Amino acid sequence: MPEDTFDERTAETYEAKWPELFDPAVVNPVVDFLADLAGSGAALELGIGTGRIALPLSRRGVPVHGIELSPAMVARLRAAPGSENIGVTIGDPELRRLPPGQTVHPFTVTPEHLGFEEYDVATQIAYSHHYWVVDGQLETRSTPHRYVWPAELDLMARLAGMTLHERWAGWNREPFTGESRSHVSVWRKT
Ligand SMILES: C[S@@+](CC[C@H](N)C(=O)[O-])C[C@H]1O[C@@H](n2cnc3c(N)ncnc32)[C@H](O)[C@@H]1O
Known part of the structure; x- marks a missing residue:
């Protein structure tokens, strides 16, 4: 496994380190949105991880397939009931490791978790740096992620014969604006 993927330790502590992601108030709107969208169809998740979303979506009766880089994350998924x-x-x-960019942006600042992105804007790689205090010990992790802009995704979708159908800031269909920190986009085959 490449050294910059999600390793055993990250997989083992994924839920403990990002408890907010597992809050039903966060998970349920995602699953509602996707189950509604899938209808009688299936879902493909890029970066399925430990199945945080895939497992409850599958339990709703949606056939789910995942693509995942990290065998350690998949091993965690496989340990969960229903993953069969x-x-x-x-x-x-x-993934390519490239010279660091000039832009740094904090996304989590709590007494237990400091996280910031370091952007290389030329190559559109964001390095996510994490510093956790776990049981009084410092744990760090840095991983590279290729990021895309919505307009770039729209172009990719167009090349694949799809057009934008909906774009929201979140799973509860909040309006997407220049201040939005995330987007939920739905493209349809045309
Ligand atoms: C932050 S985790 C999210 C996992 C899951 N989707 C969730 O919502 O909990 C990101 C996952 O994406 C995987 N990943 C990142 N880039 C990937 C890629 N290009 N191809 C496949 N998996 C990737 C990582 O190994 C990791 O398991």
Whole structure:
């Protein structure tokens, strides 16, 4: 496994380190949105991880398949009841480590968790740096992620024969604006 993927330790502590992601108030709107969208169809999740979303979505009756880079994350998924209904393909995106960019942006600042992105704007790679205090010990982790702008995704979708159908800031269909920190986009085959 490449050294910059989600390793055993990250997989083992994923829920403990990001408890807010597992809050039903966060998970349920995602699953509602996706189950509604899937209808009688299936779902493909890029970066399925430990199945935080895939497992409850599968339990709703939506056939789910995942693509995942990290065998450690998939091993956690496989340990969960219901994961036998979910197919996973291990994918290697050939992530490249590049010179650091100039832009740094904090996204989490709490007494237990400091996280910031370091952007290389030329290559559109964001390095996520995490510093956790776990049981009085410092744990750090840095991983590179390729980021895309909505307009770039729209172009990719167009090349794949799809057009934008909906774009929101979140799973509860909040309006998408220049201040939004996330987006939920739905493209349809045309
Ligand atoms: C932050 S975790 C999210 C996991 C899950 N989707 C969730 O919502 O809990 C990101 C996951 O995406 C995987 N990943 C990142 N880039 C990937 C890529 N290019 N191809 C496949 N998996 C990738 C990581 O290994 C990790 O398991």
